[in-house]
């Protein structure tokens with residue numbers, strides 16, 4: 001599956017702009033992670049773009065979030081490692097483990113996008129351009145700030161050999177590059 005086909009699927013299944021932007025942000029962060037780790041940016045980017053495809057359909061039913069996306073993507077020839085990573089980003093609810101670098105990267109990469117976006121929203125201009133990686137790191141310790149963002153998942157970056165400071169810098173810069181698409 002190429003990016004255009006993945007985008008078409010995203011538009012079809014995620015008409016909500018907020019969700020679509022979250023997926024685009026995840027794609028950007030996953031591509032940056034792949035470049036840093038010598039992995040395939042195209043493959044990792046697809047995982048980011050497609051990981052929440054069933055989010056609307058599963059509507060909070062966390063026991064099927066990710067499973068349904070696998071069922072949607074399997075017949076379309078999406079690589080098995082992407083399907084596994086998509087399920088593993090919801091590992092806790094599906095009784096799975098995160099085994100591969102992509103499993104870990106998708107989980108920490110998609111999660112940090114939420115913290116970066118929330119950090120941008122508290123600036124007067126609400127712009128990603130204003131966000132400093134250090135501010136994102138500082139927000140990690142403020143549990144009440146963007147409370148639904150799982151800090152433990154973000155810290156999985158360390159299992160990829162990437163310190164939190166570097167990870168925050170990588171994510172902020174990847175998202176700043178597509179700030180127009182993200183509307184921030």
Ligand SMILES: [Fe+2]
Nearest residue numbers: 022051052110
């Ligand atoms: Fe997500």
